[in-house]
Amino acid sequence: YREKGNPHKRSSDSTMMLFEPKADYNVKKPNLSNVLLEQLTTTFKQEPIPEQIFYYIYAVLYSNIYRSKYSEFLKIDFPRIPFTKDFKLFQKMSDLGKELIDLHLLKSEVLGSPISKFQGKGTNFVEKLRYNEKEKKVFINKERYFEGIEDEVWDYQIGGYQVCDKWLKDRKGRILTLDDIRHYCKVATALKKTIEIQKKIDRLYPQIEKDLIEFEKY
Template identity: 60%
Template sequence: MKNDVNWENKFSRCLYRPFDIRWLYYHDALIERPRKEVMHHMMEENLGLISVRQVAEGVFNHAYVTDTIIESRITISNKGIGFVFPLYLYPDPNQKKIMGHSPRKEPNIKPELIKSLTETYGKEPTPEEIFYYIYGVLYSNTYRTKYAEFLKIDFPRVPFTGDYELFNRMGECGRRLVDLHLMRSSELDYPIAKFQGIGDNVVEKVRYVEEGGRIYINKIQYFEGVEKEVWEYQIGGYQVLDKWLKSHKGRELTLEDIKHYCRVVTALKKTIEVQMKVDEIYEGVENVIRD
């Protein structure tokens, strides 16, 4: 490391757990399996779909989005680690140096699929539109239930509707979910949760009290306004709100931490609302499957 003149440029944001981004010193000398053949695509402006190959126990809720590199246990499954699928593929950084210029990024979507969708819809969908559609479908509870057995043994497979209006409506829900999960949605500007109590803000013992919707972080301080279904909501096998706090156990929450957590509560509440709309649309998707 001491011989690396660019050592200061190795710090990177890393998605550690859902809604939990950490700073990582991304250097080969410290990271056992950096997976740069994939992760270098996420070092550029990009979106990445996160999922798993198998979910042997419980229900499938292993779909998430990132715009950074990820930690392998971003999802939890007794059948393997989380995978990230970048929307765009960027040229190898070493190749870029040799060529002296920056070749274009390429969509990580089979040209055959884009061609088929273009023929079906009468216009070519953008890579982002396809990404949002897929993300929306993966958040359909109807889809997750119907294909539960298949999702236990392989990567999710997404049915594409033959109806362009349904494609757009599902994609709009997917876009809304992506913005919520990347914490960039204006819907998060007015959080539904509040932090109460005077103390040292240290996370000690986490417990939920349904009356008042309170999440205690210690004996006297708590977040309030959290409905039970929001408290229990899972992404990637993790109970999101519980996991976030337990990952910060023993730490003093800063003002930014508290604001962030209140926004996460809001994001989960909004996610549940969007999922209801997704299921309404998905019924139509199943009725008009593209050949």
């Protein structure tokens, strides 16, 4: 910048930086408050890694008990995460959160064995969707269908949308490719496994609220 009083002279000891040095771009910096990290470290007698904390939070947010109990608050404010004092319980929840994240990123190894298969003869053209509750099949036209889609998977919603239904509706009037078919089978499997993990989380969640960390207010 120019020194005041001399617009043509540049300050020799001042530099304006719009961006961090290039060397810092690849350095991971956890977006967590020092207060949280210090309190968790003090309580657990060891410092949890940032990823563990993220996985724990993810698991809590997928607890049906948590969602139901605080539903009114979640409608009007950011979620407040209860942290257990029990490090072993924290680890268990963190592990379940990690499993969920791998599923939702479609990176989990369990997706290699999909619960659904694409069956029938004819075209892969998405014409008219129909779910056969009795046979657990999702028809995309009169002949072709995805089998093995249970009711709870078909009905599962994220963000107010019925996932399995919306994914196919968004492709109505198109021909499904082999990659599309594989992707849909993975999504259905991820939802099935998500439901199973949520049940595990709900078995643990009541223990969390029995002994919570109380954070100081600033």
